[in-house]
Amino acid sequence: MRRVRRLRENLVAYLFLSAALICFALFAWYPIVRGVLLGFQQVTFAQPAEWVGLDNFRRLFADPLFATAWRNTGYFTLLALVFGFAAPFVTAVVLNELRRGQSYLRLTVYLPVMLPPIVTMLLWRWIYDPGPGLFNKVLDVLHLPAQQWLESENLAMVSLVLVSTWANMGTTTLVYLAALGGIPGELYEAAELDGASIRRRLWHVTIPQVRFILLITLLLQVIGTMQVFVEPFVLTGGGPNDATVTILLLLYRYAFVYNDFGLASAMSTLLFVVLGLFAGVYLRLTRNKG
Template identity: 65%
Template sequence: MVYLPVMIPPVVSALLWKWFYDPGAGLANEALRFAHLPTSNWSNGADTALVSLVIVATWANMGGTVLIYLAALQSIPGELYEAAELDGASLLQRVRHVTIPQTRFVILMLMLLQIIATMQVFTEPFVITGGGPENATVTVLYLIYKYAFLYNDFGGACALSVMLLVLLGAFSALYLRLTRSGEDDA
């Protein structure tokens, strides 16, 4: 069930959420009306549009991340937990001193991959908000699309793409260097 959102094509997923967020007959506002709560503009309001897209992108991409975390958790030897429990460690202490150190590499790599994926969001703003009210949901890739196909400025789109590549490459190198230096100290 957790992996199901990943199997749905991104455009179909975005269209479902667009219907879900519809201010008139959308499921989100119907649920709020049923609970006698005030309704929201969701993806049509400048103050709520970006949060709405974050929810959509998180839901659509969480399946792979959850599976990788699950695999990392299952790779932790049970003896470590048993030893910590025999030493009198509480649940939080076992998480802090066993689980997190054993899954540190996976956590750091998934954080890097999620940051890179966040910088490359396109489908949700394109399909759901079209850049959003007052450009509230214009992402870098959506801006590249606008330069290339709406403004017919392929040079500007290419320059933005190269800038994104350089920025993400520099960020990744810095991130890996900082996380490696933390490993060397441990």
């Protein structure tokens, strides 16, 4: 009787919860399971799905672009950690130290996030234009030679990382600002009384206090940058000479250029497993460091 009475008391809550679970199952878990199953099938528009086992994965490893895409994506992720992970934190620290105009500068930093991605890409395509582009105009003023930013194998990936950092750092900067705002002022006052310099206050007070946020954003950034697609798709198309072909760009080609959805699903399944394993290992290693 007690269980029945408790069920009646919480019936409305269970109904709301069941609706949320149904929506989550239909629009989150079902597509994931369906995508994994497609990785073991031959799927095209021309014929019904046919179970082929591990053939899609064998064809993946036999494709020369498969290794190239993973290498390029890893290189992009490494560059993004060098630029994109440090830039938001440094920006947040600088903004947090300002006493005037902080709200205006926060808005300025966040503005790129509010731009549609395609608008951002078209803007940076003009900036990188080898003729009248902004960067080459600046180099001309400085009497330096113009660069083929998106047409050079050495510069194309770095150029894409700069675009990604500029477009996405606003959200991370605001997260860091919120974390910095929660640090007790007494810690900085004690450090100043001890004669600590700005660098030592940053290293011994600021970073330890926001260590958990830094660890989480690092994980999210690795997962996000491993799935880079818009920048190479719009700006370089994977060129020059496949120097910017990424995992998701190759996956897009499999599905919508070669019309091989089984191969594309196998690629996405492999990426899902790799990122899942990385996240699990990372969380285990950093479990007691937050």
